[in-house]
Amino acid sequence: MSENLNIGRYSLGMGDRFGQQAEAQLRACLMAAEQGAPVVPVWNKSNREHMIIGSEPSSVRAAAEAAIKNLNWNSEWHVDADHIRLETVDRFLSASDFFTIDVADSIGKPASAEDVKAFVDKHPELIGSVEIPGVAGGATTTRTEVERVANKFLFAVQEAGAIFRHIERNKGKGRFIAEISMDETDSPQTPIELLIILAAIADEEIPVQTIAPKFTGRFNKGVDYVGDVAQFEKEFNDDLCVIKFAIQKYGLPANLKLSVHSGSDKFSIYPAIRRAVKKHDAGLHLKTAGTTWLEEVIGLAEAGGEGLILAKEIYAAALEHIDELCAPYATVIDIDRAKLPSATAVSNWTSEQYVNALRHDQSCKEFNPHLRQLLHVGFKIAAKKGARYLDLVRANQSVVARNVTHNLFERHIKPIFLMN
Numbered sequence: 001m002s003e004n005l006n007i008g009r010y011s012l013g014m015g016d017r018f019g020q021q022a023e024a025q026l027r028a029c030l031m032a033a034e035q036g037a038p039v040v041p042v043w044n045k046s047n048r049e050h051m052i053i054g055s056e057p058s059s060v061r062a063a064a065e066a067a068i069k070n071l072n073w074n075s076e077w078h079v080d081a082d083h084i085r086l087e088t089v090d091r092f093l094s095a096s097d098f099f100t101i102d103v104a105d106s107i108g109k110p111a112s113a114e115d116v117k118a119f120v121d122k123h124p125e126l127i128g129s130v131e132i133p134g135v136a137g138g139a140t141t142t143r144t145e146v147e148r149v150a151n152k153f154l155f156a157v158q159e160a161g162a163i164f165r166h167i168e169r170n171k172g173k174g175r176f177i178a179e180i181s182m183d184e185t186d187s188p189q190t191p192i193e194l195l196i197i198l199a200a201i202a203d204e205e206i207p208v209q210t211i212a213p214k215f216t217g218r219f220n221k222g223v224d225y226v227g228d229v230a231q232f233e234k235e236f237n238d239d240l241c242v243i244k245f246a247i248q249k250y251g252l253p254a255n256l257k258l259s260v261h262s263g264s265d266k267f268s269i270y271p272a273i274r275r276a277v278k279k280h281d282a283g284l285h286l287k288t289a290g291t292t293w294l295e296e297v298i299g300l301a302e303a304g305g306e307g308l309i310l311a312k313e314i315y316a317a318a319l320e321h322i323d324e325l326c327a328p329y330a331t332v333i334d335i336d337r338a339k340l341p342s343a344t345a346v347s348n349w350t351s352e353q354y355v356n357a358l359r360h361d362q363s364c365k366e367f368n369p370h371l372r373q374l375l376h377v378g379f380k381i382a383a384k385k386g387a388r389y390l391d392l393v394r395a396n397q398s399v400v401a402r403n404v405t406h407n408l409f410e411r412h413i414k415p416i417f418l419m420n
């Protein structure tokens with residue numbers, strides 16, 4: 001029997017909606033390794049994305065395997081069944097070795113009164129003044145407060161346990177990495193809530209290796225963080241202390257780390273994340289997903305000709321179907337429709353205008369975060385274009401790949417993981 005599958009310290013979740021960019025993405029991890037920062041590539045695709053695109057989980061593994069082979073990647077990598085639930089996990093079982101168990105929808109549904117009471121009785125250490133090394137002043141709670149948190153989260157954690165055990169029965173003990181995600185919900189979890197949640201996770205005997213809370217502030221898809229950066233930094237540091245404390249107190253896996261979802265393009269908090277990770281000698285999983293698809297559109301626009309024409313058509317169609325495209329992503333986008341250019345205006349754009357509006361360069365006056373978010377959720381439009389989209393991406397792969405690698409390495413890996 002081999003050792004348990006444990007995720008390395010720094011990992012990068014990468015989405016590749018159309019299965020064309022695994023190699024360009026892996027190249028960014030190779031560059032990181034060459035510069036002394038081993039970053040584990042994790043290819044993630046959610047059930048929602050598979051449904052929208054009409055793809056199968058096995059295609060993610062196949063694309064990753066081809067990239068691994070072509071680039072001779074000989075260290076760790078994973079395929080993440082992103083945001084799965086009991087009713088969606090089955091088709092991911094054979095292709096994935098990393099499972100992001102999403103219980104956000106169950107937050108707020110109460111567990112049984114006996115279970116809540118049993119939990120609170122079992123954890124007197126959570127009541128009163130709780131000394132958490134590194135958290136200034138510790139935390140003070142009351143029995144009522146712990147009951148409130150248990151009422152809000154215990155059922156969700158029990159559900160995570162049921163999903164975890166279902167995966168374990170199929171994959172085998174220690175044969176996969178478990179993440180628990182609670183990011184796609186309305187209100188952020190405070191550090192003390194995180195501690196109570198981790199106690200419950202330990203009670204459920206889930207060997208969780210990464211946990212994705214909802215942090216303070218807005219984590220809109222593909223654009224910068226919106227919120228109080230100082231507050232974020234304080235809570236992020238406190239979360240890291242809470243994790244370290246919970247590992248010791250409750251025997252959770254020693255490599256348990258935070259997972260930052262919708263983590264792409266959060267440029268204003270990357271310095272805070274980097275400082276905190278360094279200070280606490282902690283690990284980190286940064287999950288990005290749709291940014292790579294946007295680099296495909298940028299590549300097409302940059303290539304000009306048919307590529308630019310298609311990029312314009314995709315925008316026009318996205319604008320036309322905006323309600324339908326935005327609905328599944330309501331908690332993670334913020335689009336001011338008044339700031340979206342008309343399809344006619346965009347149809348007259350040059351390559352440079354299109355690229356400038358879409359590429360996430362905050363120093364560029366033409367950058368438009370509203371257009372960027374709309375296109376971020378607009379991949380269904382490209383999926384509907386079918387072969388025409390894929391053929392053009394393939395025909396312009398060198399331009400696209402350059403953008404994909406550059407985006408991951410320069411804008412994400414460098415500011416976060418290159419510690420020196």
Ligand SMILES: [Zn+2]
Binds near residue numbers: 083181183184212
């Ligand atoms: Zn997420």
